[in-house]
Amino acid sequence: MIAVALLFLLLRYTRLGIRIRAGTLDLETVAALGINVQMLRSLNFAVGIFLAGLSGVLAAGQLGLEPTMGTGLLMPSFIAIIVGGIGSLPGTLAGGLLIGVASGLTAVFYPAASEAVIYVMMAVVLLLRPRGLFGEEGMMS
Incomplete structure:
Protein backbone atom coordinates (compact mmCIF):
# COMPACT_ATOMS: atom_id res chain seq x y z
CA MET A 1 0.00 0.00 0.00
CA GLY A 64 6.09 -19.61 -2.72
CA LEU A 65 8.63 -19.51 -5.52
CA GLU A 66 7.75 -21.35 -8.70
CA PRO A 67 7.87 -20.57 -12.43
CA THR A 68 4.14 -19.88 -12.65
CA MET A 69 4.05 -17.72 -9.53
CA GLY A 70 1.36 -15.07 -9.80
CA THR A 71 -0.35 -16.25 -12.98
CA GLY A 72 -3.59 -16.74 -11.05
CA LEU A 73 -3.51 -13.05 -10.15
CA LEU A 74 -3.12 -11.78 -13.72
CA MET A 75 -6.75 -11.95 -14.83
CA PRO A 76 -8.26 -10.42 -11.66
CA SER A 77 -5.64 -7.66 -11.84
CA PHE A 78 -6.47 -6.98 -15.47
CA ILE A 79 -10.18 -6.90 -14.67
CA ALA A 80 -9.54 -4.47 -11.80
CA ILE A 81 -7.75 -2.14 -14.23
CA ILE A 82 -10.60 -2.38 -16.75
CA VAL A 83 -13.31 -1.85 -14.11
CA GLY A 84 -11.49 1.10 -12.53
CA GLY A 85 -10.63 2.75 -15.83
CA ILE A 86 -7.46 2.50 -17.88
CA GLY A 87 -5.00 5.22 -16.95
CA SER A 88 -6.49 5.98 -13.55
CA LEU A 89 -4.52 4.86 -10.50
CA PRO A 90 -7.37 5.68 -8.05
CA GLY A 91 -9.73 3.88 -10.41
CA THR A 92 -7.52 0.81 -10.44
CA LEU A 93 -7.47 0.81 -6.64
CA ALA A 94 -11.26 1.17 -6.52
CA GLY A 95 -11.68 -1.55 -9.14
CA GLY A 96 -9.39 -3.87 -7.20
CA LEU A 97 -11.30 -3.21 -4.01
CA LEU A 98 -14.65 -3.89 -5.70
CA ILE A 99 -13.37 -7.05 -7.38
CA GLY A 100 -11.85 -8.31 -4.13
CA VAL A 101 -14.92 -7.62 -2.01
CA ALA A 102 -17.31 -9.10 -4.59
CA SER A 103 -15.17 -12.20 -5.06
CA GLY A 104 -14.69 -12.65 -1.30
CA LEU A 105 -18.36 -12.27 -0.44
CA THR A 106 -19.38 -14.58 -3.25
CA ALA A 107 -16.85 -17.18 -2.06
CA VAL A 108 -18.46 -17.11 1.39
CA PHE A 109 -22.10 -17.34 0.28
CA TYR A 110 -21.91 -19.16 -3.08
CA PRO A 111 -18.41 -20.59 -3.67
CA ALA A 112 -19.19 -22.03 -7.10
CA ALA A 113 -19.70 -18.53 -8.54
CA SER A 114 -16.79 -16.78 -6.84
CA GLU A 115 -14.67 -16.67 -10.00
CA ALA A 116 -17.53 -15.90 -12.37
CA VAL A 117 -18.72 -12.87 -10.41
CA ILE A 118 -15.70 -10.77 -11.40
CA TYR A 119 -16.39 -11.33 -15.10
CA VAL A 120 -20.07 -10.44 -14.63
CA MET A 121 -19.05 -7.32 -12.71
CA MET A 122 -16.68 -6.31 -15.51
CA ALA A 123 -19.41 -6.81 -18.12
CA VAL A 124 -21.93 -4.73 -16.15
CA VAL A 125 -19.46 -1.89 -15.59
CA LEU A 126 -18.46 -1.85 -19.25
CA LEU A 127 -22.10 -1.81 -20.34
CA LEU A 128 -22.89 1.14 -18.07
CA ARG A 129 -19.58 3.02 -18.35
CA PRO A 130 -17.44 1.86 -21.31
CA ARG A 131 -14.35 3.70 -20.01
CA GLY A 132 -14.59 2.14 -16.53
CA LEU A 133 -15.57 3.77 -13.27
CA PHE A 134 -12.85 6.44 -13.27
CA GLY A 135 -11.86 6.32 -16.94
CA GLU A 136 -10.83 9.57 -18.58
CA GLU A 137 -12.03 10.84 -21.94
CA GLY A 138 -8.70 10.94 -23.76
CA MET A 139 -7.23 7.61 -22.66
CA MET A 140 -9.01 5.32 -25.11
CA SER A 141 -9.02 7.51 -28.19
Whole structure:
Protein backbone atom coordinates (compact mmCIF):
# COMPACT_ATOMS: atom_id res chain seq x y z
CA MET A 1 0.00 0.00 0.00
CA ILE A 2 2.92 2.30 0.71
CA ALA A 3 4.31 1.70 -2.79
CA VAL A 4 0.94 2.59 -4.33
CA ALA A 5 0.73 5.78 -2.28
CA LEU A 6 4.27 6.75 -3.29
CA LEU A 7 3.49 6.03 -6.94
CA PHE A 8 0.35 8.17 -6.72
CA LEU A 9 2.30 11.05 -5.18
CA LEU A 10 5.04 10.68 -7.79
CA LEU A 11 2.61 10.75 -10.69
CA ARG A 12 0.43 13.52 -9.29
CA TYR A 13 2.81 16.05 -7.73
CA THR A 14 6.24 15.85 -9.37
CA ARG A 15 7.54 17.22 -12.65
CA LEU A 16 8.38 13.68 -13.73
CA GLY A 17 4.82 12.56 -13.00
CA ILE A 18 3.38 15.42 -15.01
CA ARG A 19 5.65 14.51 -17.93
CA ILE A 20 4.69 10.85 -17.73
CA ARG A 21 0.98 11.66 -17.63
CA ALA A 22 1.35 14.10 -20.51
CA GLY A 23 3.28 11.50 -22.48
CA THR A 24 0.46 8.99 -22.12
CA LEU A 25 -2.01 11.48 -23.56
CA ASP A 26 -0.01 13.10 -26.38
CA LEU A 27 3.53 11.93 -27.03
CA GLU A 28 4.12 14.20 -30.02
CA THR A 29 3.36 17.35 -28.04
CA VAL A 30 5.66 16.26 -25.23
CA ALA A 31 8.47 15.72 -27.75
CA ALA A 32 7.74 19.12 -29.33
CA LEU A 33 8.16 20.74 -25.91
CA GLY A 34 11.75 19.50 -25.83
CA ILE A 35 11.31 16.65 -23.37
CA ASN A 36 13.48 13.60 -24.06
CA VAL A 37 10.76 11.07 -24.88
CA GLN A 38 13.12 8.10 -25.06
CA MET A 39 14.48 8.87 -21.58
CA LEU A 40 10.91 9.30 -20.29
CA ARG A 41 9.91 5.91 -21.70
CA SER A 42 13.00 4.24 -20.26
CA LEU A 43 12.40 5.73 -16.83
CA ASN A 44 8.73 4.75 -16.95
CA PHE A 45 9.76 1.20 -17.89
CA ALA A 46 12.31 1.12 -15.05
CA VAL A 47 9.69 2.19 -12.50
CA GLY A 48 7.38 -0.55 -13.79
CA ILE A 49 10.13 -3.16 -13.52
CA PHE A 50 10.96 -2.01 -10.00
CA LEU A 51 7.31 -2.29 -8.91
CA ALA A 52 6.96 -5.72 -10.56
CA GLY A 53 10.10 -6.92 -8.79
CA LEU A 54 8.92 -5.52 -5.47
CA SER A 55 5.57 -7.26 -5.93
CA GLY A 56 7.31 -10.55 -6.70
CA VAL A 57 9.53 -10.32 -3.64
CA LEU A 58 6.61 -9.47 -1.35
CA ALA A 59 4.34 -12.16 -2.83
CA ALA A 60 7.00 -14.89 -2.70
CA GLY A 61 6.55 -15.25 1.05
CA GLN A 62 2.89 -16.16 0.69
CA LEU A 63 2.73 -17.85 -2.72
CA GLY A 64 6.09 -19.61 -2.72
CA LEU A 65 8.63 -19.51 -5.52
CA GLU A 66 7.75 -21.35 -8.70
CA PRO A 67 7.87 -20.57 -12.43
CA THR A 68 4.14 -19.88 -12.65
CA MET A 69 4.05 -17.72 -9.53
CA GLY A 70 1.36 -15.07 -9.80
CA THR A 71 -0.35 -16.25 -12.98
CA GLY A 72 -3.59 -16.74 -11.05
CA LEU A 73 -3.51 -13.05 -10.15
CA LEU A 74 -3.12 -11.78 -13.72
CA MET A 75 -6.75 -11.95 -14.83
CA PRO A 76 -8.26 -10.42 -11.66
CA SER A 77 -5.64 -7.66 -11.84
CA PHE A 78 -6.47 -6.98 -15.47
CA ILE A 79 -10.18 -6.90 -14.67
CA ALA A 80 -9.54 -4.47 -11.80
CA ILE A 81 -7.75 -2.14 -14.23
CA ILE A 82 -10.60 -2.38 -16.75
CA VAL A 83 -13.31 -1.85 -14.11
CA GLY A 84 -11.49 1.10 -12.53
CA GLY A 85 -10.63 2.75 -15.83
CA ILE A 86 -7.46 2.50 -17.88
CA GLY A 87 -5.00 5.22 -16.95
CA SER A 88 -6.49 5.98 -13.55
CA LEU A 89 -4.52 4.86 -10.50
CA PRO A 90 -7.37 5.68 -8.05
CA GLY A 91 -9.73 3.88 -10.41
CA THR A 92 -7.52 0.81 -10.44
CA LEU A 93 -7.47 0.81 -6.64
CA ALA A 94 -11.26 1.17 -6.52
CA GLY A 95 -11.68 -1.55 -9.14
CA GLY A 96 -9.39 -3.87 -7.20
CA LEU A 97 -11.30 -3.21 -4.01
CA LEU A 98 -14.65 -3.89 -5.70
CA ILE A 99 -13.37 -7.05 -7.38
CA GLY A 100 -11.85 -8.31 -4.13
CA VAL A 101 -14.92 -7.62 -2.01
CA ALA A 102 -17.31 -9.10 -4.59
CA SER A 103 -15.17 -12.20 -5.06
CA GLY A 104 -14.69 -12.65 -1.30
CA LEU A 105 -18.36 -12.27 -0.44
CA THR A 106 -19.38 -14.58 -3.25
CA ALA A 107 -16.85 -17.18 -2.06
CA VAL A 108 -18.46 -17.11 1.39
CA PHE A 109 -22.10 -17.34 0.28
CA TYR A 110 -21.91 -19.16 -3.08
CA PRO A 111 -18.41 -20.59 -3.67
CA ALA A 112 -19.19 -22.03 -7.10
CA ALA A 113 -19.70 -18.53 -8.54
CA SER A 114 -16.79 -16.78 -6.84
CA GLU A 115 -14.67 -16.67 -10.00
CA ALA A 116 -17.53 -15.90 -12.37
CA VAL A 117 -18.72 -12.87 -10.41
CA ILE A 118 -15.70 -10.77 -11.40
CA TYR A 119 -16.39 -11.33 -15.10
CA VAL A 120 -20.07 -10.44 -14.63
CA MET A 121 -19.05 -7.32 -12.71
CA MET A 122 -16.68 -6.31 -15.51
CA ALA A 123 -19.41 -6.81 -18.12
CA VAL A 124 -21.93 -4.73 -16.15
CA VAL A 125 -19.46 -1.89 -15.59
CA LEU A 126 -18.46 -1.85 -19.25
CA LEU A 127 -22.10 -1.81 -20.34
CA LEU A 128 -22.89 1.14 -18.07
CA ARG A 129 -19.58 3.02 -18.35
CA PRO A 130 -17.44 1.86 -21.31
CA ARG A 131 -14.35 3.70 -20.01
CA GLY A 132 -14.59 2.14 -16.53
CA LEU A 133 -15.57 3.77 -13.27
CA PHE A 134 -12.85 6.44 -13.27
CA GLY A 135 -11.86 6.32 -16.94
CA GLU A 136 -10.83 9.57 -18.58
CA GLU A 137 -12.03 10.84 -21.94
CA GLY A 138 -8.70 10.94 -23.76
CA MET A 139 -7.23 7.61 -22.66
CA MET A 140 -9.01 5.32 -25.11
CA SER A 141 -9.02 7.51 -28.19
